[in-house]
Amino acid sequence: xxxxDTFYLTTPIYYINDLPHIGHAYTTIAADVLARWRRAHGDRxxxxxxxxxxxxxxxxxAEAGGLDPQAWTDQIVERWKATWAELDITYDDFIRTTEERxxxxxxxxxxxxxxxxxxxxxxxxxxxxVACEQFYSPEELVDGLCPIHGRPVETVREENYFFxxxxxxxxxxEHYRDHPExxxxxxxxxxxxxxxxxxxxxLSISRSSFTWxxxxxxxxxHVMYVWVDALQNYxxxxxxxxxxxxxxxxxxxxxxxxxxxxxxxxxxxxxxxxLAAGLPLPRTVQAHGWLLVxxxxxxxxxxxxxxxxxxxxxxxxxxxxxxxxxxxxxxQDGNFSWEALVERYNADLANGLGNxxxxxxxxxxxxxxxxxxGPGPATDAEVAVQEAAGRAYAEAAAxxxxxxxxxxxxxxxxxxxxxxxxxxxxxxxxxxxxxxDLALDTTLYTGAEAxxxxxxxxxxxxxxxxxxxxxxxxxxxxLAEARLPGDLAWxxxxxxARVERVGALFPRLDAEGNVARRAG
Ligand code: MSP
Numbered sequence: 001x002x003x004x005d006t007f008y009l010t011t012p013i014y015y016i017n018d019l020p021h022i023g024h025a026y027t028t029i030a031a032d033v034l035a036r037w038r039r040a041h042g043d044r045x046x047x048x049x050x051x052x053x054x055x056x057x058x059x060x061x062a063e064a065g066g067l068d069p070q071a072w073t074d075q076i077v078e079r080w081k082a083t084w085a086e087l088d089i090t091y092d093d094f095i096r097t098t099e100e101r102x103x104x105x106x107x108x109x110x111x112x113x114x115x116x117x118x119x120x121x122x123x124x125x126x127x128x129x130v131a132c133e134q135f136y137s138p139e140e141l142v143d144g145l146c147p148i149h150g151r152p153v154e155t156v157r158e159e160n161y162f163f164x165x166x167x168x169x170x171x172x173x174e175h176y177r178d179h180p181e182x183x184x185x186x187x188x189x190x191x192x193x194x195x196x197x198x199x200x201x202x203l204s205i206s207r208s209s210f211t212w213x214x215x216x217x218x219x220x221x222h223v224m225y226v227w228v229d230a231l232q233n234y235x236x237x238x239x240x241x242x243x244x245x246x247x248x249x250x251x252x253x254x255x256x257x258x259x260x261x262x263x264x265x266x267x268x269x270x271x272x273x274x275l276a277a278g279l280p281l282p283r284t285v286q287a288h289g290w291l292l293v294x295x296x297x298x299x300x301x302x303x304x305x306x307x308x309x310x311x312x313x314x315x316x317x318x319x320x321x322x323x324x325x326x327x328x329x330x331x332q333d334g335n336f337s338w339e340a341l342v343e344r345y346n347a348d349l350a351n352g353l354g355n356x357x358x359x360x361x362x363x364x365x366x367x368x369x370x371x372x373x374g375p376g377p378a379t380d381a382e383v384a385v386q387e388a389a390g391r392a393y394a395e396a397a398a399x400x401x402x403x404x405x406x407x408x409x410x411x412x413x414x415x416x417x418x419x420x421x422x423x424x425x426x427x428x429x430x431x432x433x434x435x436x437d438l439a440l441d442t443t444l445y446t447g448a449e450a451x452x453x454x455x456x457x458x459x460x461x462x463x464x465x466x467x468x469x470x471x472x473x474x475x476x477x478x479l480a481e482a483r484l485p486g487d488l489a490w491x492x493x494x495x496x497a498r499v500e501r502v503g504a505l506f507p508r509l510d511a512e513g514n515v516a517r518r519a520g
Contacts, residue, residue, distance in 0.1 A: 002248035006044045009034060009255040012262060013052040013095060013233050015133075016076045017061035020083045021305030022324070022336070023259075023291045023298045029321050030288065030330060030405065031257050032089045036460035037400055040484045046250055048237045049084070050095035051077050055226030056130050059212035069212045073098060083308050087317050088463040095237045097214075097229055102236040106229050107217040109241075109277055110205070114218055118164050118276045124204055127153040132261075133226050135204070148261055148297070161206040161222060168272040169200045175271065181284050183267045184403075185331045188260065188287045192267045203228075203269060231270045235279070253282040255403075261297075263287045286403055289333035291324070298336065306336070318462040319345050319506065325405035325461060326413075342509050349506035352416050353454060353462075357469055357502050359423055360447035364499040367432050372448055372474060373441035374495035381422060382446050386490045388418040389453045393488055396457060412457045419450035448473050449493050455479060456488055465505050474498045 011031045014024050028049055035047035052058075053073040062072035077096060084091065095102060113119050126135040129146035136146065136153060146153055176182055176193050183189035206222035207213065213223025234253055239246035258266045266285045274281050290297045293304040311320045323341050326348065328334025364372055378386070395411035423443070431440040452475050459466040459479055470479040474497030 002245055004249060004251065006046050006250045007035075007038045008046045008048070008238065008250050008253045009257065010047075010234050010237075010253055011049040011257050012259070013050040013097065013230055014080065015055075015057055016051045016053050016073050016080065017058045018305075019076070019079050020308060021298060022308050022311065022320075023305070025083065025087060025308040025320070026291055026324050026328075027257050027259060027288065028084060028089055029087060029324060030403070031255075032087075032091070033321070033325065033405065033460040034255070034400065034403065035090060035092075036463075037484075040456075040459065040482065042483055045092065046237070047090065047092045048095060048234070049089070049091045050093075050233060050237075051080060051097070052226065052230045052233075053077075053096055053098045054213040054223070054229055055133050056207075056210055056212070057133055057226075059210055060130065062212075070098060086312055087308060087321065093237050095233045097233055101242065102229075102233060103214050105236050105241055106214050106224060106232050109232060109235075109273075110224065110228070111217045113163065113273075113276050114161075116276075118167070119161050119205065120164070121159060122162050122202075123157075123159045124162075125155065125157040126204075128156045129153045149299070156209070158204075158208055160204040160208070160225075161216065161219070162202040163205045163228070163273070163276070165203045165269065165272045166200045168275050169196055171275055172196050172268065172271060175281060179281075179283075182271075182281070183263070183285050183287070185287065188263055188267075188331075192263065195264065196268060200268070200272075227265055227269065228273065231265060231273065234270075234282070240279075252280040254284065256282055256285045258285060258287055260287045260289060286330075288330050289328070291328070292333055292335045295335065311341070314509075315341065315345060316464070316506070318465050319349055321463065322349065322409070322461045326409045327406070329406050330403055345506065346508055348413055350504065350508045352413060352420070353458070353465075354505040356416060356420050356423070356447070356454070357451055357472070357505050359420075360444070360451055361472060361499055361501045363428055364444050364448060365501045367428070367440060368444060370499050370501070372493060372495060372497040372499050373444055375442040375445035376438040378442070378446075381426065382442060385419055385422050385446055385450055388415045389450070389488065389490065391415070392453075392457060393485055397485075409461070412454070415450075415457070416454055419447065419454070422450075423447055445493070445495075448497070448499060449490060452493050453488055453490075456482055456484065469502065469505070472500045472502045474500075 009031055011027050031047060035045050038045050059069050062069040065072055128135050129149060131149040131151060132146060140147055145151060173196055183192050205225045205228045206216050207225055208222045211223060213226060214229050216222040216224060238250040256266050271281045296304060298304050323344050327340060327344060364370060392411050392415035396408040399407035426443040428440055428443045451469055451473050455466040455470040467479045475493060
């Protein structure tokens with residue numbers, strides 16, 4: 001029998017009514033970092049992202065743009081892909097819900113649920129937010145407006161098909177109890193549990209007032225509700241039900257990364273659908289917080305969206321990938337500010353790693369003509385640097401098991417700090433003056449080896465700088481081929497390696513954080 005052998009992680013599929021902002025990039029970067037980290041450990045990985053292309057929200061955006069929905073999505077999807085390329089996102093698959101590979105399994109699954117009596121026709125009236133693509137009860141509204149978008153909701157009165165989700169409440173509760181890792185962080189798990197404990201109302205799964213969706217196979221006057229079509233993308237990309245051999249290797253998903261606003265769909269609706277279909281549930285639905293601007297969720301709807309390109313252009317994609325992961329504890333909300341970005345950039349990247357790289361490589365060039373000397377016997381100082389490297393990996397690995405990126409990065413940067421402090425204490429320039437050749441060799445080697453370790457550890461975040469650093473210090477092979485933790489073993493740099501001087505990896509930004517005028 002085929003067994004699961006693939007680490008499968010997903011981002012939400014993004015609505016394609018508009019262009020990406022850094023709130024979307026935040027989730028996608030987080031998933032990309034974890035995918036890269038796992039690949040570096042030799043794991044087979046399926047990292048999925050994509051676009052959610054059906055529903056009223058997209059249909060209306062297309063109409064406003066004067067295009068039919070398919071032409072609209074075909075055009076906008078390219079902008080999303082370009083953004084992910086700009087941020088070095090290494091997805092293994094990109095799914096679009098309008099693809100035939102997706103539409104057919106959606107129809108198949110829902111036909112099955114209909115045939116087994118989990119779906120029935122009923123009439124319905126409710127308050128709908130098109131921006132959320134979600135119904136709200138009157139109590140959930142804030143001053144009569146959508147609690148997420150602060151916009152008016154619409155009264156929808158329709159005859160719809162309903163999914164008997166109420167029937168699955170007990171089994172869901174049982175699952176939350178037996179698998180505490182199913183929803184993380186734990187505070188969110190408790191919210192989900194108390195929501196389900198109040199009982200579930202059957203879910204309307206079809207619409208008949210518009211046509212932009214997957215036709216309901218047994219009644220083509222209706223299209224599927226966009227959310228149930230969307231959730232199933234995770235199954236489609238895993239191979240259900242076109243390639244069941246592949247499906248067995250990939251499913252269940254290890255992580256669904258989702259923002260807290262869409263947690264209920266992933267932690268309640270989705271597992272209920274899977275239970276009904278008799279399929280295993282994902283291991284962990286990992287909720288994260290929002291990026292806020294001026295205390296509010298960054299959003300295009302509210303015109304607070306910042307395009308990823310606006311940050312990548314001045315700071316570089318490495319800095320963008322680093323900043324959001326370091327600054328905001330995954331799971332919590334975090335305020336975005338340019339000041340914080342400039343401060344982190346200067347302190348951690350320019351002065352921290354950048355400084356270490358330029359000092360070490362400049363000294364190898366200056367004192368040893370760019371040829372790395374072998375080290376003499378390690379003293380306590382060198383042993384301390386080696387130990388700091390081991391600790392950084394152990395702490396980063398433990399943190400990433402809990403997807404605590406900020407802790408992983410803090411651990412790695414403690415090591416960068418220790419290496420910088422080591423150099424300052426050893427004062428290689430004094431050793432050179434005093435003709436203490438062996439001690440100088442040891443110091444230069446230790447500094448260069450620290451850079452090699454730093455390149456290995458930072459590679460999931462600093463997708464451009466780490467490989468550049470790796471080749472500048474003459475490390476063997478390609479960084480992308482290196483394996484953790486094996487290649488972290490101290491002493492991987494060969495004696496005699498050609499070291500090239502690196503300039504400022506992260507040129508400092510001026511004090512006002514004026515990104516247009518870079519100080520060299
Ligand atoms: N299409 C649905 C998801 C379907 S998944 C089967 C959707 N799309 S979305 O484009 O509106 O949002 C996608 C993700 O972006 C959500 O996880 C949401 O939390 C996240 N973010 C949107 N704005 C955000 C911030 N300001 N900050 C962090 N994440 C944010 O919902």
